Amino acid sequence: MLNKFEDRAALMVGLAAQVAKDLRAALVQKERVSIAVPGGTTPAPFFDILCHEDLAWERVDVMLTDERFVPPTHARSNTALINARLITNAASSARVVPFYQAAERPEDVFTEISAGIDAALPLDICVLGMGADMHTASLFPDSAELADALASDAPVHVVRPASQPEARLTLTGRVLSAAVHKYVLIAGPEKLQALEQAQKVRDVMVAPIRVVLADPKTQVFFAP
Numbered sequence: 001m002l003n004k005f006e007d008r009a010a011l012m013v014g015l016a017a018q019v020a021k022d023l024r025a026a027l028v029q030k031e032r033v034s035i036a037v038p039g040g041t042t043p044a045p046f047f048d049i050l051c052h053e054d055l056a057w058e059r060v061d062v063m064l065t066d067e068r069f070v071p072p073t074h075a076r077s078n079t080a081l082i083n084a085r086l087i088t089n090a091a092s093s094a095r096v097v098p099f100y101q102a103a104e105r106p107e108d109v110f111t112e113i114s115a116g117i118d119a120a121l122p123l124d125i126c127v128l129g130m131g132a133d134m135h136t137a138s139l140f141p142d143s144a145e146l147a148d149a150l151a152s153d154a155p156v157h158v159v160r161p162a163s164q165p166e167a168r169l170t171l172t173g174r175v176l177s178a179a180v181h182k183y184v185l186i187a188g189p190e191k192l193q194a195l196e197q198a199q200k201v202r203d204v205m206v207a208p209i210r211v212v213l214a215d216p217k218t219q220v221f222f223a224p
């Protein structure tokens with residue numbers, strides 16, 4: 001389902017209201033609730049609104065959908081992004097599930113990070129971004145590891161997409177598609193065009209966003 005908003009401010013308010021509603025409903029049913037959120041340049045205004053929602057954040061596990069394997073001091077760190085913009089104000093008591101640990105290579109800390117993520121699964125809510133190349137999380141069409149990252153039984157996978165400057169850790173296709181509530185947050189005409197293309201393409205290797213688009217319950221939140 002496509003939820004179109006008149007502008008980006010309304011988009012971010014609309015998605016924050018939906019996610020807060022889902023969190024509150026899940027918190028009535030479960031002791032702990034888990035949510036995965038994207039990095040990148042789009043979601044920060046969404047985080048700025050969601051972080052003020054009055055709910056039992058101390059019972060919420062927050063994780064990324066993917067992380068560039070760079071330290072939190074790095075300008076491209078998604079961990080730094082959510083620590084600054086989401087894990088603050090009312091949401092400061094949420095528990096962040098680590099996606100980064102200092103190491104030469106992500107493979108060196110994979111077991112520990114994977115175990116921490118696994119303990120917080122299945123996801124109650126997953127908010128995903130999407131690139132103009134129809135990637136989502138760090139499931140990129142130009143990644144030699146894509147087939148394994150889609151099929152893996154592990155919760156995360158190390159990928160080294162040709163188009164990206166650093167190695168990445170991404171939630172696997174299985175984890176993303178198993179989330180109870182799935183949302184895709186996109187803005188701008190280029191992303192809408194990519195979405196329309198992804199809905200025509202049947203091959204998840206060409207359009208990795210199909211890991212969630214294939215589920216008719218997935219909701220897309222869009223503004224021009």
Ligand SMILES: O=C(O)[C@H](O)[C@@H](O)[C@H](O)[C@H](O)COP(=O)(O)O
Nearest residue numbers: 038039040041042129130136137
């Ligand atoms: O690490 C990342 O970059 C994100 O998690 C990634 O999956 C992002 O959602 C898309 O690349 C869209 O990024 P933009 O929002 O910057 O267009």
